[in-house]
Amino acid sequence: MNVSTDSISREKMLYTAVVLAVVAVACLWLFGPVDASSISMALRLTVPIGFAALGGIFSEKAGIINIGLEGLLIVGAFSAVASMYALSLTPIGANVWLAFGFAIVASAVVALLFAIACIEFKADQVIAGLAIWLIALGFAPFASTIVWGQVNSPSVDGFDEWAIPGLADLPVFGDIFVMAPPVMLLVAAGPLTWYVLNRTRFGLWIEASGEDPKALDTAGVDVQLVRYVGTVLSGVYCGIGGAALALNAGTFVGGGETMVNGRGFIGLTAYLIGNYNPIGAFLASFLFGGLETLQLGIQQTSDIPIPSRLIGVLPYVIVLVVLVFVGKTQMPSSAGDHYESDD
Amino acid sequence: LVNNGDDGSSEADITVGIVYSTGGLGDESFNDMANAGVERAVSEFGIDYEDAEPEEVSDMNEMQRQFARQDDIDLVCCIGYDHQTDLEQNAAEFSDQQFMIVDSMVDADNVINYVFREHEGSFLVGQLAGLLTETEYAHAGGESNPGESIIGFVGGRETSLIKRFEAGYRAGAEHVDEGIDVRDAYAGSFTDPATGQEIANGMYSDGADVVYHSSGNTGGGVFESAQSNGRFAIGVDDDQSVSSEDFSDVIVASMVKYVDNAVYESIQSVVEDDFSGGETNDLGLEEDGVDAVIGQDFEGELPGDITSSIEESRQQIIDGEIDVPTTTDDS
Amino acid sequence: MSGLRSRLAGTLDRLVDASPLERLIISVASLIFALVLGAVLIFVSGFVATCDSPVVFVPGVGYGCYNPIEVYLTMLQGAFGSPVSLGQTLQETTLLLFTGLSVAVAFRAGLFNIGTQGQMVLGGLATALTVLWISQFVPNNAIGTIIVIPSGIAAGAVVGGFWGMIPGVMKAYADAHEVITTIMLNFIATAIAFYLVNNHVGDLSSDSVLTETIPAVAQFPTSIDSSRFSLFALGGGLLVAIGITLLYTQTVLGYELRTSGLQEAAAEYSGVNAERNIVTSMTLSGALGGVAGAIYVMMVQYRWQSGIPSFGFDGIAVSILAGNNPIGIIPTSLLFGALKSGSLAINFSLGVPTELVEVIQGLIILFIAMPEFFRLIGKRSGFGSDTPATSGGEQA
Amino acid sequence: MSADDESADGAGPGAAAVHLDGITKRFPGVVANDDVDFAVEQGTVHALVGENGAGKTTLMNVLYGLYEPTKGTVRIDGVRHEFDGPSDAMDAGIGMIHQHFMLVDTMTVAENVVLGNEPTKWGGFATDRSQAIEETASLAERYGFDLDPTAQIDEISIGEQQRVEILKALYRGADVLILDEPTAVLTPQEVEGLFDIFAELIAEGKTIIFITHKLGEALEAADDISVLRDGKLVGTVPADDTSEEELARMMVGRDVLLDLEKPDAERGDPILEVEGVSVEDDRGVPAVSDVDFAVHEGEVFGVAGVDGNGQSELIEAITGLHQPSIGTITFDGSQITTASRSDRIGMGMAYVAEDRQKRSLVMDYDLRRNGLLGCQRLPEFSNGFRIDWDSTEEYVDDVIDEYDVRPPDASADAHSFSGGNQQKFIVGREFERDPSLVVASQPTRGVDIGSIEFIHDRLLDLRADGTAILLVSSKLDEVRQLSDRLAVMHDGEIVAIVDPDAVSEEELGLLMAGERPDGISAESARIRGRESA
Ligand SMILES: Nc1ncnc2c1ncn2[C@@H]1O[C@H](COP(=O)(O)OP(=O)(O)OP(=O)(O)O)[C@@H](O)[C@H]1O
Ligand SMILES: Nc1ncnc2c1ncn2[C@@H]1O[C@H](COP(=O)(O)OP(=O)(O)OP(=O)(O)O)[C@@H](O)[C@H]1O
Ligand SMILES: [Mg+2]
């Protein structure tokens, strides 16, 4: 049967791993040692990418390709800052956790609307996802201008860093364990997502919903509900990622591609490279975070005057190289298809 | 936005159109400065104005033209070098319209140019940074790290204008001590504070005491990072210790570019019927076009020898004794 | 009475069920829904915005700054109200026509080219450099123009085509999904162009990242006074639209390209090299993106400057709205062109942020993506039979 | 018309496990089931036969709760039910194994079996995987299934997958098992294995309903057989009291010739010569090793074998979809080993591919465009640049007419046609353009007997006209009836080329399994065996 294609893809995965390892080692060797601060930095840069990637897995595994992750990140980022701002005008006062919560809700609601379009109204998922991105890309600066009279927000407070007791006192690498809560959430989210997808009933249903919805339906599980939950979870994750991005920077910037600046698309790529495995997706996201860290580091320390703009495209080029080796990822076979129960 | 200015009851019957640069209002520096200049003209001369915020460079042409076509607009202010090429053509086409441009030169009788020697102001803040890194100093929200002689520069995009800021800054630091390690990095965007923050984080954690940015909204991240690391930052274009007041405890100084003065002056010349088209105002320290302005929390709180040596360099630059480079060696 | 009603219902039934007509109705309905939602958004946001002269007061809510009808009328005025506005609209239309066709060519072949933007950026740069170079050797008159402009278009097409070929090759031979590769290549194209212009081939004396201005021989002759619009470019676009229609409906090559994109195995069965055809489709699509860049440089900006507007992305919307039908792209690009030039007007005269138009465009695409929405509405209101929908064969 | 079936009304409660009374199911424009009364006795095997589109699947979907009947009632064990979905039906003890398996390929056997009813631990949060494996293993053991609960679905054979489907139903407590065309995808040996499983299940008191197109199987395995035609139940007969001929008549409404009249044909010159050809599959693993044979004008050359023994690769090498690694292929006198697929089409090679929905049709094209598939560069249809749509349309209308494609609508998309009609269209398109060689791979798979008869007749017409025909089929009766010579493939090799009239089905079965039965000797029907090559 499919043993063959399977072994081919494993072979390709092996290739990929090798390519990634070579790239990583080469970078490290060229540009000096890794220290606590660069790891922390890579982790922070990973946060929005990683959450988008993990969220995208839920959605696509359930059968709904969510190309609008970027838009959901924008919604999360904008809502977090707008909530902080709005809260500060109320007697409650600016509360970073409340704002975080509002951002998650806002992004989840947009994801729900997307899910309704895809499930109830059988929208073409890629096109609807694109629409979600475009709408968010227009709406966030539009709303900023309405609220603040300009596309950028005033600055707001962000998260305080927390030290993990014990670990934070370690020599050399202890500083890694002093981090903002979203970073901790991300580190926890990778394994947690893996667990949910691979060890719980819901995880089985998600997989069946994306691979063979009819099988799930005939097994008596409501496929549409599973797909709704999967897609809304992608909104929740992107809400976290976007809010973390904006609250960490303490501002929302709506100019150009907005402050999200393509991170959602990178997240999408990350889970493809990770082949829908949450751990793989997390590592791939971390690879992007790490590459960005290295790229910013190279600019500062290298004597070779490489223009920053060219170093900046390194992650994208690596994605292309990786895609050539990985080729077709094991996309869930029914992702992108409508499913309609026959009764 | 329309309906700016005091409605109807204008003393001088002057209307100004202003087209900002991309990045828009709320950058707490360049565009906001220009806006401040117009607002000052509004309150002092009672003029009216209309403004337009281009989303992309490509919108500028049409915006200039929209204003130029309106008969009641007396002056079109073009904020930023990106206006230059479009203005060259539009100034020729609308030869009856008066224009002003900031940060670039258009050779036409109906355009008045304002350019700034940012490198001179940057030199002073570079010198300040260099002096701070070699001093044990703590005030407000930051303290220096006397162990390392490292300072940083964060750019938006790596263009020749931003390179000029970097060059002046480097020269200022080197003026203090050749051995100071000046780190630079470009975020690749003027709207990515997250990246700005991480660049600055890296610099601070490597031991940098001060980071100067010339990166628009990206700079917000630099301030955020300075605050969380308890180090210093230097603002740009505007006195950012005032415009980004939340960070006034770490913004030790700002390299202010008096775009507001330029805008104000150009309007004034129109109001006073004294518009000198074709002229170029090259504004440096001497002309009070740029300056290093100490942050509001640091006013009078910096060690005297630091302020005095900066004062000294200012004079030397004005006197031509110090020649500030406009390019870095490696570019 | 009832006879009339049932006849009317019958007509509407047929309208709702007929496929091409259905698509047209869905497009129009999407537009209307998006405009209505946009109006709601404008109205509501008017209560948040601050302004000096509110248009409406709602007790308990406050003052509203915007009147949606006024906003839309202003847009209409701004799009068609004067020769200059019309010129602006047609300028946008021309560019959207090309990027829309670029997207449609790929779509027709079953490929989703999100990379038109990157192809346009690099194609435009190639055009600028080529015409700057060639202009030195030609006379400064109409003959020069006849030489220079076609060379510029060719340069844009070649480079854009090359940039489109890359994801085509990656799709055909390495099975890499074109949606991802084209997104990545957009980032890379923008960076490469920026780097080249900023460091090597641009006007290094300028603080802006731009090339020298192209000479008059390389500029499209303008057709409407004081606006940068040329009937030649628009006419060319119309011809290309017809040509693509003929290609896909009348020629063996078009048939084979489509088959390859829709069902690779079946294409091979029919004796076609499906891989090569995927590459061909993407190259053709990229070439059209490159031509859009060429026209942008030679008709609109007269130079290459970083920050090329997002015609490539808008082209996706234009193409989807037209059901990827090359002829349908003609009215949809006019519509989007009008929206764009109208957006400048609402910002100028009413202070409504231009991003509103992006939201409306996104909403249009969202509605277009879900024809079922309208079928359900149609059914609710009693029209249309409940035949299950077959998926739109033309779309991806 | 309706039930002449006494058990429906006559039997007392308990005797009939399933009663469908007056079921009518309408789809827009189609009455799929028309007032069907259908009853199945507990503890029996019941076969349901009928042509494509007769309404068999629909009827069973009603019983399984997938469709709500427009009219009529469902009774299980005498109790009336109104199912709101399959889960209600499952609760009532109904299990269904669909024609297309509903298994998640990326999950394991055990995960598929328990899907939707997973055993859990930790208060329901986590699945208890070891319990799932244990339960699956013990269930498999009880019914004598040989299955590894931890194997992934896409790593096991079709027959094993079918057993997983049965286990799934049993795990949910099914007492009545419905199987939709369960034998269509199985090898003869696997079919026997399935019938053994039926026996085990009946012994455990289960009831089985299965849909089939193969009348012989219905007669062999079922106790009772019901026949549907045009949505109506023609009748239910005990298997012992009927014959293939009678059943076929009930299904089609007229007499059907089950044994083909194969007229003698003039065998002419070799058209296709395959010499020493080896083919590697996509992974580079040898799939065909050193094969020689020739197909002559006016001859049907059959290839029999269990699926996956190199037939597909061999066919692809001949049709130009896959390069052989060594060897030569000659067609109509010219060497075509490396010729392109389109050259071969141009030379007059027609090809009915095995996977019609992937290769022979573009599912999103209407029939008009599909009529052009593969012909687009032939001079009748284009000048190489511009398509001649008029002649294409004429051709397509001809095909639709001649081959009785239903509905006769050239502007309908291919995916809106049933499998049988898709196949008739493909066969028509390929046969009608006067080919000199027809390569037909599984031309009647999933096609009803009326259409099978039709396709067989056409093949023999072509043969009579002197066309060379290479026929690959896993249906033994088909290749035996049609072929003039029959090659048996096993493990990439042609084990023997035999005279189909001179070997028994058992002997063929053994050859297909790679063994040489004693009966087959050089002088018996063998024309040329492998060793002599
Ligand atoms: N979901 C549906 N919607 C509309 N029509 C349907 C649907 N399912 C079946 N039909 C129609 O109902 C009729 C009976 O179809 P059904 O699938 O039950 O036939 P069948 O006897 O199982 O045929 P086959 O032997 O091809 O499997 C056909 O005419 C078919 O077109
Ligand atoms: N959801 C549906 N909507 C409309 N028609 C349908 C639907 N499902 C099936 N049909 C129609 O039912 C008919 C039979 O479909 P079905 O899938 O049962 O064919 P099949 O069993 O594959 O045929 P065959 O047995 O010939 O291979 C076809 O005409 C098909 O178009
Ligand atoms: Mg450097």
Ligand SMILES: [Mg+2]
């Ligand atoms: Mg069926």
